[in-house]
Amino acid sequence: MNQTPHADHRYIVALLENDHCLIEEIYRRFATRVERLVCANNGTSEDARDVFQEALLIITRQARHQGLVLTCPFEAYLYLVCRGQWLNELKRRKRMGVTIQETERFKDVTDAGVLADATLNEDERNRLFRHFFEKLPHSCQSLLKLSWSGISMQEVAEQLGVTYAYARKRKSECIAQMTAWIQASPLYKTLKH
Known part of the structure; x- marks a missing residue:
């Protein structure tokens, strides 16, 4: 996987530094696609907002604690993280045989897919750890x-x-x-x- 930061890495920096202008841009530019994805797959607009917010928190944690370097377009990466989050949520809601109906297509998402998978896997590991630590x-x-x-x-x-x-x-x-x-x-x- 390419390790050269993509120009969109600025969005990762914005999340880490709590840059309100760029964070507003993230919501303005990317939230609609996530809403279409969630609503097309048995979710509501409120579910989409929750998934989007949680994905941004996951990405921020990954950047802060794991040194995430974005090597692909932020939009594709964020979309795939949100897609994974929504798929996990549907599984938690016990909808067996969950298949996501794709609402978006991106060019060359290999790096985005690898990064999104790693981010989601790390988040699930952390969630599992916290769950049993609290027990x-x-x-x-x-x-x-x-x-x-x-x-x-x-x-x-x-x-x-x-x-x-x-x-x-x-x-x-x-x-x-x-x-x-x-x-x-x-x-x-x-x-x-």
Whole structure:
């Protein structure tokens, strides 16, 4: 895949920097296509607005945390992320055998498709992680958050008022529990690894 930033990378920068003018341009130029897609596939205008907003948040997170470099037209990339989001939403609503009726065609979307797939896969992984992290006991959540904050396990143990050995053992147990839940999840089996 090409790693040279596309001229439309400015939209990614606008999302990261909260550039209101360019963000308004994103809505003005691209929201209508997403609305047509969603409405043509058992959705409403409100669903389309939600999908569009969520896609922008996903793209922003991907850019901020994964260093997303846009190597294709933003319109095609955004459309494919929204399409994937809507497809996932239809699956969540239990509409079996979901097929998306295409409302738009884009030229040379290879890079956009690869980027959109990676973005959606990463978002689903994060969603799965957050879901099972929140199921852990509060003591596990606190321990893991502290250990991931960059301080040593010795400092984590001191802050929690436990021994170093117990903190390490408990961290291992908490991670093992969450890993077991994630790997047993039907969604996990559908993710690209």
